[in-house]
Structure formats: C-alpha cells, structure tokens
Amino acid sequence: MIEGYAVPDFISEFWHYYIAALTIGGILFTLYILVSQTTRKLAPGEQAEILEHTFDGDLQEYNNPLPRWWLYLFYFLIAFSVLYLILYPGLGKFSGVWNWSSATQWQDEKARVDAEFDKRFKPYLQMDLQAVAADPKAMESGKRLFLTYCSQCHGSGGEGSRDFPNLTDNEWLWGGEPERIKASITNGFTAEMPALGDAVGGEQGAREVAHYVLSLGGRPHDPALAAAGKEKYAVCAGCHGEDGKGNADAGFPNLTDEASRFGNTEAAIVESILKGRVGGMPSQAHLGETKIHLLAAYVLSLSKR
Ligand code: HEC
Ligand code: HEC
Incomplete structure (x- = not known):
C-alpha cells in the first residue's frame, strides 16, 4: 500500500454505512422486483390482459410476463455485482477480499518491471562509469532513461536551455568527475x-562589476568600468573566487568559462x-542505483562528444 492511499475517503463512519446500505438495498430491491415478475405465468389458453391506457389513438399494450432471456440476463448481472462487491472495493470503505487498489496494482507492475530491469542491468553496477559510458548497449538504455526522466528539463540531447545547464559540454557546476556526476543525479542540489544590487551600489555598480567579471574571463569589456568594479567584486569573491573560477565543490559556477547559462553579456x-x-x-x-549508474555514464558520454 502506498502511504496516504490507504486512508479511506470517508471522514465520518456514517457515509460508509450509508453508501453500503444504499448499494445492498438497491440490489435487493431489483431482485425483489425480478422475482415478483417471474413467478406470474399465463395459464394455458389464458389471454394476457390488455392494459387500460391507449397511445396515439389506437396503440394498446398487453400485460405479458417479461421475456425469459431478459430476466436471466438480469439475474446474471445481479450475481456478477454481488461477486464484484465481495472481491473489489465498492461497498463503502470495505476494500474487498482481494484488497485490490489501482495504486497497489501500479506498484506491483512497477516492482515487476524494476526487478526485470535490475536483473538485466545489474552487471553494469560492477563496472566503472567510464567503461559503462563506452558500452554501446548500456548507452542505448541510458539514452532511453534520459529521455524519460531528464529530457523535460535538460532537453532531449542534454543540451539544456536558459535555466537548465548544458550537460554536453565539459564545464560543470558541481564538478565533472564521474562520481561527482553520479552524486549530482542521486542527491540533487539547490x-x-x-x-546583490544593494551590496554593489545599485545598477551602476552592477554594471561595473559585470565588466570586471567580463575582464576576468578575458572577454571584451570597458576597462574604466572594470577598474571601478574590481573592488566591489569582493562581495562575489567569497562564492565565485578571486579569479572568478567558482567552486565546484559547493556548486558556485565558474564565471570565466563558456558554460554560462544566462550568457556572458553585460546585461545577463x-x-x-x-x-x-x-x-x-x-x-x-527514487530511480534506484542501477538506473542512476546508467544515467551518470550516459551524461559522461554526452560530455565527451
Ligand atoms: C525538474 C528539472 C530537472 C530534471 C527532471 C533533471 N534535472 Fe538535472 N538539473 C536541473 C537544474 C535546474 C540543474 C542546475 C541547478 C543549478 O541551477 O545549479 C541541474 C543540474 C544537473 C547536473 C549537474 C550539472 C553540472 O554542471 O554540474 C547533472 C549531472 C544533471 N542535472 C543530470 C540530470 C539527470 C541525469 C537527470 C535525469 C535523471 C536530471 N538531471 C533531471 C534540472 C533538472
Ligand atoms: C552566496 C554565494 C554567491 C555570491 C555572494 C554571488 N554569487 Fe553569483 N552565483 C551563485 C550561485 C550558487 C549561482 C548559480 C545559480 C544557479 O545555478 O541558478 C550563481 C550564478 C551567477 C551567475 C550566472 C552564471 C551563469 O551560469 O550564467 C553570475 C553571472 C554570477 N553569479 C555573478 C555574480 C556576481 C557578479 C556576484 C557579486 C556581485 C555574485 N555572483 C555573488 C552564488 C553566489
């Protein structure tokens, strides 16, 4: 049972009995009507009476017993619904003797597929990530996993976009060593x-620091603005480093490489x-170690193209 799903929807016991009573009452009532209508048979030679009402001027109705096939179909449906209500949830909060729920069915199927996946791919866990990244069969699966779990953010080819880092370059926020990549995927991070507008003295100060950052990366910049921003850059150095090269252990990006997600422009x-x-x-x-191992190897293979 998934936690949270086991809680019945009813907040008061009353509704459980109310719904169960209505359901059982409805079935019994149908059964009563059926039985009362089946028992009446025409005696030999007896003519069915003609009912009193007349439609459309001359259309009259016989009071014949209900057709047998129709009645049996109804009996069958009643038996079916009773069996159903015993096996499956349907009577108030009674969960049925099979204890079935869509959540447990989904979980069972997922567990079966996961076990099958693990059986097939577990051997890769013993292999070093570089070796897995060089294995075409493993990378075929890695690609499929990536498309399923990662592409909505990182793009189908891992090339990223404005708010999501490019995984195909060789520049990393958190370090590109194979085990680091695996840790990034497993643990996530923020x-x-x-x-820092106030800390650098507003928009003009921000422009000056921006030009100093551009100068650190060896990019075209305005020397006068950069010189004015040098001192103010002290606010940034604690995270991005004196040289602007960042700190991969703490996830502070390098401001001098080409990996900028937002662009190496003054405005950005x-x-x-x-x-x-x-x-x-x-x-x-939640993906489990086998899948993460394949994914880490796949990301590694992307960055080596
Ligand atoms: C909900 C969106 C989202 C999903 C899903 C997602 N990521 Fe990420 N990922 C991000 C963001 C955002 C970052 C960068 C965070 C930051 O701003 O520093 C990131 C960073 C990373 C990094 C670190 C990059 C670096 O430069 O150090 C790796 C590796 C990574 N993701 C791999 C994956 C893989 C593999 C998957 C699929 C299993 C995945 N991601 C799924 C949003 C996502
Ligand atoms: C507390 C630590 C901290 C300080 C201080 C700090 N930054 Fe950052 N900076 C970060 C982090 C973390 C990110 C990555 C955010 C993300 O992944 O979305 C970042 C991102 C950036 C980016 C975008 C990088 C890219 O990939 O495009 C720029 C540019 C930047 N910082 C410049 C500065 C400047 C200039 C200063 C000083 C005024 C500064 N930062 C101060 C932590 C810091």
Whole structure:
C-alpha cells in the first residue's frame, strides 16, 4: 500500500454505512422486483390482459410476463455485482477480499518491471562509469532513461536551455568527475545566489562589476568600468573566487568559462547581480542505483562528444 492511499475517503463512519446500505438495498430491491415478475405465468389458453391506457389513438399494450432471456440476463448481472462487491472495493470503505487498489496494482507492475530491469542491468553496477559510458548497449538504455526522466528539463540531447545547464559540454557546476556526476543525479542540489544590487551600489555598480567579471574571463569589456568594479567584486569573491573560477565543490559556477547559462553579456550578468539566481536539480534517488549508474555514464558520454 502506498502511504496516504490507504486512508479511506470517508471522514465520518456514517457515509460508509450509508453508501453500503444504499448499494445492498438497491440490489435487493431489483431482485425483489425480478422475482415478483417471474413467478406470474399465463395459464394455458389464458389471454394476457390488455392494459387500460391507449397511445396515439389506437396503440394498446398487453400485460405479458417479461421475456425469459431478459430476466436471466438480469439475474446474471445481479450475481456478477454481488461477486464484484465481495472481491473489489465498492461497498463503502470495505476494500474487498482481494484488497485490490489501482495504486497497489501500479506498484506491483512497477516492482515487476524494476526487478526485470535490475536483473538485466545489474552487471553494469560492477563496472566503472567510464567503461559503462563506452558500452554501446548500456548507452542505448541510458539514452532511453534520459529521455524519460531528464529530457523535460535538460532537453532531449542534454543540451539544456536558459535555466537548465548544458550537460554536453565539459564545464560543470558541481564538478565533472564521474562520481561527482553520479552524486549530482542521486542527491540533487539547490544553488542559490542572493540579489546583490544593494551590496554593489545599485545598477551602476552592477554594471561595473559585470565588466570586471567580463575582464576576468578575458572577454571584451570597458576597462574604466572594470577598474571601478574590481573592488566591489569582493562581495562575489567569497562564492565565485578571486579569479572568478567558482567552486565546484559547493556548486558556485565558474564565471570565466563558456558554460554560462544566462550568457556572458553585460546585461545577463547585471541581471544575475540585481535579481539573484535560484536553481535546483531534484534528487533522482527514487530511480534506484542501477538506473542512476546508467544515467551518470550516459551524461559522461554526452560530455565527451
Ligand atoms: C525538474 C528539472 C530537472 C530534471 C527532471 C533533471 N534535472 Fe538535472 N538539473 C536541473 C537544474 C535546474 C540543474 C542546475 C541547478 C543549478 O541551477 O545549479 C541541474 C543540474 C544537473 C547536473 C549537474 C550539472 C553540472 O554542471 O554540474 C547533472 C549531472 C544533471 N542535472 C543530470 C540530470 C539527470 C541525469 C537527470 C535525469 C535523471 C536530471 N538531471 C533531471 C534540472 C533538472
Ligand atoms: C552566496 C554565494 C554567491 C555570491 C555572494 C554571488 N554569487 Fe553569483 N552565483 C551563485 C550561485 C550558487 C549561482 C548559480 C545559480 C544557479 O545555478 O541558478 C550563481 C550564478 C551567477 C551567475 C550566472 C552564471 C551563469 O551560469 O550564467 C553570475 C553571472 C554570477 N553569479 C555573478 C555574480 C556576481 C557578479 C556576484 C557579486 C556581485 C555574485 N555572483 C555573488 C552564488 C553566489
């Protein structure tokens, strides 16, 4: 049972009995009507009476017994519903003797598929990530897993987009060593940069720091603005380093490489400073170690193209 799903929807015992009584009462009532109608047979030679009402001027109705096939069909349906209500949930909060629920059915199927997957791919767990990344068969599965679990954020080819890092380059927020990649996927992380407009003296200050950051990366910049921003950059150095190369152990991005998600432009850097940036990669631990191993190897293979 999935936690939370086992809780019945009824907040008061009353509704359980109310619904169960209505259901059973409805079946018994149908049964009563059927039985009372089946027992009346025409005696030999007896003519069925003609009912009193007349439709459309001359259309009259015989009071014949209900056809047998129709009655038996009804009896069959009643027997079916009784059996159903014994086996499956339907009577108030009674969960049926088979204890079936769509959640447990889904879980059982998932467990079966996962076990099958693990059986087939467990051998890769013994292999080093680099070796798995070089194995075409493993990478075929890795690609499929990536499309299922990661592509909605990282793009189908892992190339990322504005708010999601590119996984096909060789520049990493959290370090590109195989085990680091695996840890990023398993544990997830949050990366947060506070808005620092006040700390650098507003928009003009942010522009100056931005030009200093551009100069750190050896990019075209305005030397006068950069010189003015050098001192203010002290606010940033604690996270991004004196040299702007960041700190992969703590997830502080390198500001001098080409991996910038938001762009190495004055406008983008000023925006980062004024608004701050919040990013987060959700933990994928729920996928299990075998899948994560294949995924980490796949990400590794992407970055080596
Ligand atoms: C809900 C969106 C989302 C999903 C799903 C997701 N990621 Fe991420 N991932 C992110 C974001 C956002 C970051 C960067 C976080 C940040 O801002 O620092 C990230 C970062 C990463 C990193 C670290 C990159 C670096 O430069 O260090 C790796 C590796 C990664 N993701 C792999 C995966 C894999 C493999 C999957 C699928 C199992 C996956 N991600 C699924 C959003 C997602
Ligand atoms: C508390 C630590 C911290 C401080 C201080 C800090 N940053 Fe950041 N910065 C981060 C983190 C973490 C990210 C990544 C956010 C994300 O992944 O969404 C980031 C992202 C950025 C980016 C975007 C990088 C990209 O990939 O495009 C720029 C540019 C940047 N910071 C510049 C600065 C500047 C300039 C300063 C000083 C005014 C500064 N940061 C101060 C932690 C910090």
